[in-house]
Amino acid sequence: MHKPRPVRVVSAALLTATAVVLAACGGSGTDDAAADGIVRSTTNVAGAGVLGNARDTENVCAPTAPVDPAGVTGTTRKVVHAAGETEVPADPQRIVVLDTDKLDTVCALGLQDRLVGAAVTGAVGAQPEYLGATIAAVPPVGTLQEPDIEKIAGLKPDLILGSKFRTPELYEQLSAVAPTTFTEKVGTSWKENVVLDGTALGRGAAAREAVDAYQGAATATGETLDSSQTQASVVRFMPGVIRIYGPDSFAGQVLTDAGVQRPPFQRLTDAKDKRFAEISEEQLSNAEGDVIYVSFYGDEAKGQGVEVMEGGLWEQLGAVKDRRVFSVDDEIWMTGIGVIAARGILADLEASLNGYVN
Known part of the structure; x- marks a missing residue:
């Protein structure tokens, strides 16, 4: 497995964004467990730093694009x-x-x-x-x-x-x-x-421009982060199910566009469906990576996921021991499936790929 290397040249804006997010997800915060046992902390989830707390949702939608006269x-x-x-x-x-x-x-x-x-x-x-x-x-x-x-x-x-x-x-x-x-x-x-x-x-022309602009941003992000030196794992907890996401998934494609590598199992080389694979708790070693991104599909899945992440098998993972596990927004990494969500994933990579949870 690749060992992540420090970023050599990072913009001031990226350093600021990274500092804000990592401060928000540092281990010094306390988990707020509700009566139902679900952790709803804004600082960390079962030891995983929470990304995206400072995300701007007020100005996320673009100005109205002009009508395309073609056709x-x-x-x-x-x-x-x-x-x-x-x-x-x-x-x-x-x-x-x-x-x-x-x-x-x-x-x-x-x-x-x-x-x-x-x-x-x-x-x-x-x-x-x-x-x-x-x-x-x-x-x-x-x-x-x-x-x-x-x-x-x-x-x-x-x-x-x-x-x-x-x-x-x-x-x-x-x-x-x-x-x-x-x-x-x-x-x-x-x-x-x-x-x-x-x-x-x-607005077909504007849509193509938005995709092209995202592609350029993904390439730039990967170059800035020297992302090819890191293997990232993507884990999603669903009700009663643990999934590992592969190269054909939405999140997997964004990681590829940014030049991020994947652990061997998560390349799903011999699988017919390279979107995801389901694993059991006993197979959690397949979730290993230099860094692990975790998401939860709803509150029920979050409760189950926290229980798994507080268990011995999860805690044996190298990324967990190194405090390189990050909780990400399921709506962005899994269900958004568009250019705004893809840019959200890039922002999360900027804030975490070469960083550690404090």
């Missing part, structure tokens, strides 16, 4: 997508989204004020906090797996963004409510999804 005929444009070909408004005004990646893209294109409804994840049951107050206030329209079509129809949208991966059987019903476009997959093709959703939103 417009009259007041509509034709969009080819995973479920067919659809005529959509050239500049939609009432938008419903049925997956979390689409919320990120709407925010990245500055169209958050046009959202009239959005499906939510089952374990959380609310809109993602990292996208700010406007997105948080968007009315829920069921869950990602079971959107409420009657409620959607009542909102009178003029565009619905959905996913063939989530609800392939609902396309006809959704299309009867409003023009609907579907992306094929979730996560593995996230950059292509940003551009396709951006095209349906009338």
